[in-house]
Amino acid sequence: MAQPRLRIAPSPTGYLHVGTARTALYNYLYAKQQNGVFVLRIEDTDVERSSKEMTEIIIEGLKWLGLNYDEGPFFQSDYFKHYTDYIPELEKTGGIYRCFCTPKELDERKNIVMAEKKAWKYDRKCAHLTKDEINKNLESKKPFAWRVRIPEGKTNYDDMIHGIIEKDNSEIEDFIIVRSDNTPIYNFAVVVDDVRMKITHVVRGDDHISNTFKQIHIYRLLNAEPPRFAHLPLILDENKAKLSKRTGTVSVLAFRDMGVLPEAFVNFIALIGWNPGGDKEIMSLDEMVKLFSFEKVTKKGGVFDYKKLEWMNSKYITNYDSKKLLEITKPFFKEAGIDISQVSEETLFKIMDSVKEKARYLKDIPQLTKFFFEEIKEYDEKGKSKFLTPDRIEHLKVLKERLMNVEIFNHDSVEAVYKAYAEEKSLKGADIIHPTRMALSGKTEGPSLFLMMEIMGKERVLSRLTKIIESDIL
RNA sequence: GUCUCCAUCGUCCAGUGGUCAGGACACAGCCCUUUCAAGGCUGCGACACGGGUUCGACUCCCGUUGGAGACGCCA
Numbered sequence: 160m161a162q163p164r165l166r167i168a169p170s171p172t173g174y175l176h177v178g179t180a181r182t183a184l185y186n187y188l189y190a191k192q193q194n195g196v197f198v199l200r201i202e203d204t205d206v207e208r209s210s211k212e213m214t215e216i217i218i219e220g221l222k223w224l225g226l227n228y229d230e231g232p233f234f235q236s237d238y239f240k241h242y243t244d245y246i247p248e249l250e251k252t253g254g255i256y257r258c259f260c261t262p263k264e265l266d267e268r269k270n271i272v273m274a275e276k277k278a279w280k281y282d283r284k285c286a287h288l289t290k291d292e293i294n295k296n297l298e299s300k301k302p303f304a305w306r307v308r309i310p311e312g313k314t315n316y317d318d319m320i321h322g323i324i325e326k327d328n329s330e331i332e333d334f335i336i337v338r339s340d341n342t343p344i345y346n347f348a349v350v351v352d353d354v355r356m357k358i359t360h361v362v363r364g365d366d367h368i369s370n371t372f373k374q375i376h377i378y379r380l381l382n383a384e385p386p387r388f389a390h391l392p393l394i395l396d397e398n399k400a401k402l403s404k405r406t407g408t409v410s411v412l413a414f415r416d417m418g419v420l421p422e423a424f425v426n427f428i429a430l431i432g433w434n435p436g437g438d439k440e441i442m443s444l445d446e447m448v449k450l451f452s453f454e455k456v457t458k459k460g461g462v463f464d465y466k467k468l469e470w471m472n473s474k475y476i477t478n479y480d481s482k483k484l485l486e487i488t489k490p491f492f493k494e495a496g497i498d499i500s501q502v503s504e505e506t507l508f509k510i511m512d513s514v515k516e517k518a519r520y521l522k523d524i525p526q527l528t529k530f531f532f533e534e535i536k537e538y539d540e541k542g543k544s545k546f547l548t549p550d551r552i553e554h555l556k557v558l559k560e561r562l563m564n565v566e567i568f569n570h571d572s573v574e575a576v577y578k579a580y581a582e583e584k585s586l587k588g589a590d591i592i593h594p595t596r597m598a599l600s601g602k603t604e605g606p607s608l609f610l611m612m613e614i615m616g617k618e619r620v621l622s623r624l625t626k627i628i629e630s631d632i633l
Numbered sequence: 634g635u636c637u638c639c640a641u642c643g644u645c646c647a648g649u650g651g652u653c654a655g656g657a658c659a660c661a662g663c664c665c666u667u668u669c670a671a672g673g674c675u676g677c678g679a680c681a682c683g684g685g686u687u688c689g690a691c692u693c694c695c696g697u698u699g700g701a702g703a704c705g706c707c708a
Contacts (some may be wrong), residue, residue: 168708169708170707170708172708202708203708204707204708258706260706261706262705262706265705265706273634276634277634277635278634278635278636278704279634279635279704280635280704302706304706321638321639324637324638325637326636326637327636330635330636330637330704331636332704334705335705335706337706338706339706340706342706344705344706344707344708345707345708346708348708349708364702365637365638365639365701365702365703366701366702366703367702367703368637368638368702368703369636369637369638369702369703369704370703370708372637390638392638392639392701393701393702395701397644399700399701400700400701400702401701401702427645430645430646430657431645431646432645432646433646434645434646434647436646436647436648437646437647437656438646438647438655438656438657440645440646440656440657440658457645457646458638458639458640459638459639459640459701460638460639460700460701460702461644461645461646462644462645463644463645464644464645464658464659466644466658466659467644467645467657467658467659468658469658470657470658470659471658473670473671477670477671514670515671516670516671516672517669517670517671518670519670527669542668577667587667588667589667589668590667591667592667592668593667593668595667596667596668602668602669603668603669604668604669604670605668605669605670606668606669606670607667607668608667608668609667
């Protein structure tokens with residue numbers, strides 16, 4: 160069997176859609192698993208709406224996801240003028256014909272039919288024009304489009320996900336493949352490209368099923384063997400409608416900018432509509448390549464569940480290597496205006512580790528660790544009244560004195576001081592821990608206190624305690 | 634409206650004729666605990682409906698209902 164060749168063919172609309180990303184992923188998984196080739200082709204036949212920047216964004220998104228393509232990017236626009244090369248041959252066989260109906264005429268006839276609540280389909284007005292009529296139109300320079308002549312019978316194909324799907328040809332209209340300005344229509348360009356690029360498997364969204372019937376006829380006219388088709392269920396929004404820009408976040412890069420890890424995102428979207436069987440959920444791209452199969456792809460559309468993404472992301476953050484985590488989080492510190500350049504890398508790793516399992520998104524991390532890097536601007540109001548009471552401040556005074564005498568200032572030594580003091584005064588650990596936390600971070604929550612103190616270092620701990628003790632903050 | 638696709642907890646998935654219908658997210662409670670989070674445990678919660686086929690249907694067939702998608706000289 161020939162080497163499988165798959166492709167992702169997005170149109171450059173300005174962002175990489177979540178649905179497109181998942182389609183790309185499934186294409187990628189199958190291609191890799193079968194030792195095939197994964198091709199990127201940009202569908203930019205709509206020149207008006209396409210631009211270099213938009214293409215860049217798509218490439219950036221794919222790169223972020225780690226879905227590296229083997230060939231491309233190819234641009235439909237590069238081949239633009241060649242699509243019509245096929246027309247003379249197709250005309251000879253009678254498979255296509257000129258349609259002189261203007262869009263306006265079409266519209267009028269369509270409205271009449273629709274008014275009767277009937278389904279509109281091109282009425283084949285130009286399908287049976289005589290040679291003379293055609294020549295007359297041609298001579299008078301009447302513009303025309305090319306339509307495919309759909310024969311009687313049925314059209315069917317064996318979908319890798321849905322099985323055999325069939326449609327009566329009477330339901331397929333004589334559709335246009337070339338506009339009156341001599342440019343190709345999507346359905347035509349796709350098939351020509353897929354044939355040229357020797358694509359063996361077309362994997363795309365469910366919403367293309369109806370196009371597939373039309374495209375099969377183009378393959379027939381081109382005398383080409385159709386590829387295998389796999390139509391993926393759509394990704395839905397909370398209202399179970401096709402996920403769109405209007406109803407939620409659909410841009411892949413927007414998730415990156417929120418602080419979603421690419422591994423988590425890929426893992427998450429893979430699971431909308433696919434699962435290797437059993438309970439396995441957390442998987443790397445490589446594992447998915449091994450496990451993937453179209454038999455296991457669901458037929459039902461799946462809702463994009465932000466809560467689950469959030470959970471999965473937090474899981475990935477927790478398990479991320481501190482060094483990698485720091486690297487990927489740096490932009491978020493910058494965005495939050497927090498300068499981390501004065502802190503040693505070793506300390507930064509510790510800081511990462513201390514909040515790893517608390518963050519849902521990377522953008523949470525700067526907020527969670529802010530107090531390590533800058534002076535406290537405000538103290539939590541509730542925490543102040545609850546923990547920074549006069550009696551607690553008295554304790555802090557003593558503790559501060561004792562901490563001053565600690566030579567090796569680390570988690571264990573600091574803990575020893577607190578334990579001893581609590582025992583001495585018959586206090587609960589919480590009685591002195593919470594006030595200290597308030598003094599050091601201004602917050603009532605955060606990493607383990609003694610770890611926090613170790614990370615901050617003796618000097619800073621003492622100065623912040625002093626600040627609380629000496630201020631009339633209450 | 635026509636055609637096509639689809640139908641298991643609120644959500645994502647397991648299930649392929651005989652299961653107490655399983656897991657995950659979410660939600661609630663409890664435990665652990667220096668806080669938050671994490672973790673552990675428990676609970677809540679589904680086979681859309683109606684006919685068949687079968688000794689036996691969530692599973693197979695038909696219909697109904699419901700949902701989605703497509704019906705462009707867009708992609």
